[in-house]
Structures are given as C-alpha cells and as structure tokens.
Amino acid sequence: MKMLKLSIKNPTTLETETYDVATEFNQFFNQAKEYGLINSIFSLRVNAMKDENAPIRLHADSDVGNGLLSILDGDDSLYDVRVIDEELSDVREELHDEIEANLVYEQYSDVDELFEDIKDMTKSLAASKISFFCPLAGNLNDHEGDYYEADGSMLTDNIDKIEDAIRSEQARELKMGEYISDHADIKGKVLFAEWGVEEHRGALYGRIDCYLTEELSPEETERLKDAITGQNSDGLGEGFEQREIHIDEGDLYVSYWQSNDEYFLHTEDEFDEYLSQAGGMRFGG
Numbered sequence: 001m002k003m004l005k006l007s008i009k010n011p012t013t014l015e016t017e018t019y020d021v022a023t024e025f026n027q028f029f030n031q032a033k034e035y036g037l038i039n040s041i042f043s044l045r046v047n048a049m050k051d052e053n054a055p056i057r058l059h060a061d062s063d064v065g066n067g068l069l070s071i072l073d074g075d076d077s078l079y080d081v082r083v084i085d086e087e088l089s090d091v092r093e094e095l096h097d098e099i100e101a102n103l104v105y106e107q108y109s110d111v112d113e114l115f116e117d118i119k120d121m122t123k124s125l126a127a128s129k130i131s132f133f134c135p136l137a138g139n140l141n142d143h144e145g146d147y148y149e150a151d152g153s154m155l156t157d158n159i160d161k162i163e164d165a166i167r168s169e170q171a172r173e174l175k176m177g178e179y180i181s182d183h184a185d186i187k188g189k190v191l192f193a194e195w196g197v198e199e200h201r202g203a204l205y206g207r208i209d210c211y212l213t214e215e216l217s218p219e220e221t222e223r224l225k226d227a228i229t230g231q232n233s234d235g236l237g238e239g240f241e242q243r244e245i246h247i248d249e250g251d252l253y254v255s256y257w258q259s260n261d262e263y264f265l266h267t268e269d270e271f272d273e274y275l276s277q278a279g280g281m282r283f284g285g
Helices: 021-034 063-071 078-089 093-104 111-124 152-157 159-169 176-183 218-234 236-240 268-284
Strands: 004-009 016-020 056-060 128-135 137-142 147-150 190-200 203-212 245-247 250-255
Touching (some): 004 063, 056 078, 063 093, 063 111, 078 111, 093 111, 111 190, 128 218, 128 268, 137 152, 159 236, 159 250, 176 190, 236 250
Antiparallel strands (some): 004 016, 004 056, 128 203, 137 147, 190 203, 245 250
C-alpha cells in the first residue's frame, strides 16, 4: 500500500517534484538537501508539512492516503512519517481491502489504533502459535543517583508499567515476524511476533509469541530460538533495556538478555519443565 507523497519545488525551474514516501524517500531527501530545504528528518513536523504552501509538502493522491493523513499526529516528525508509511507498505496483501476501507471510512482515531488493528488481523491469519520464555533482569537508577540491580519483587510489583513499556516499544512494529523468519531461515513462516511479560510463581519472565503459518520442525524451532535470542541481546531487547520505566523508586531498566549461565530461552513445554524442576528443588531441598 503506497499512501503518502512528499513534494518539493525546484528553486530554479519552480517545477514541483513529487516522491513516494515508502519507495523514494532517499531520492527525495537527497534532492531536498541539495535545494537547501532540509537538514534533518527529525525537525520537520506533520502540521507544518500539511500546509499547501510548505516548501516540503506532505500529501496524498487517494482517498486511502488521505485517510491515513488525517490520523497522523501533528507533532510526528518526517522520520515518524517515513517509518509509518514503510511499515504499511509491507502489510500482507490479503489485509489491504479491509484496512483501506477502514481508512476511507474513518474507522481509526489515530495511527496506533490502525497498527493495533493490523496486528490483530495478522494474528488471525495464523495456523498456530509458539511461545518462548526467558528470565528478565532489572536495574534501578534511584532518586539518589545510585544504580544497582533490581530484585525480582521490584519487577513483579511493576508488571503493569513494564507491560506498557514493552507494548509501547513495539507500537509501530509490524515486520519483526518477517525479520526473525529470515534470520532463522524459515522464510514466511512467522506472520507476526511480539514481546511481552508474564508472572509465574512470583517471578516475572519475558514471553515472546510467534504466530505461524504452519507448525515448525524441531530444527526450525531451534533456529527460531537463535533468532529471538539475537533480538533479545542485540535487537529489540537491546533498545528496550535502554528505555527508562518510571517507578516510585526511580528509573527501572529491564532486559530480556543476560550474559550468564542462568540465561535460557525455552518453549512453553520446556518452561513448564523448568518450573517443575525449580519447584522440586525449592521444596525438596
């Protein structure tokens, strides 16, 4: 789905040059920079670009595109616009008609609602789901400026805030399933993937749900584990562990990755076995 356009005027010829946001952004940026119209994609805001006389004008040439334009936040930057349009351009084709109709008939109040709907639609296409679990680590930067490891109870006491934070981290992420599919060499089998948290026996764990087109073989499951572990350590997880979560005691930082022998990434069956063994050790001595 190609929706949004960017137009600039050639300062010499005064002719308007128009570019597709999703597919021609680099050409647009290089030309606008050459004309002296732009230095950073983070400084331009939607409200300013929607003005008819703006030197860089954001617009659409279809009812669907205008539907998307109407729900953009005026404070969103040009960078945000690029991310939104690129994510939407790769939405599965079988979802296009419903999404386009919803945009035309103003069924969304904002972009986040649109993305949530796309996620729900994508999940509904799945033939099966596989879930993985991992331990979480937390660190606290308290009000005195001290930085130290958070204990397990601090994580469980703040489960709602942690859930909100990881949800926000993925609010406009639609391609993770495709990315980890490629990394695991199971191209196309993961329709959608999302990170969350779940409490078990008084401890908080990371939960990663993968919505699949079909069941995976044991070998494919192991490769998918490797891809998710890579995200936990160097991808989505690395970005998330740098986002502060404001709690009563200070700023909490939560990681889906630990570089020690106690770290694991288990399937649901493996995790149940782990909990069973941990319980037996705890109660049996």
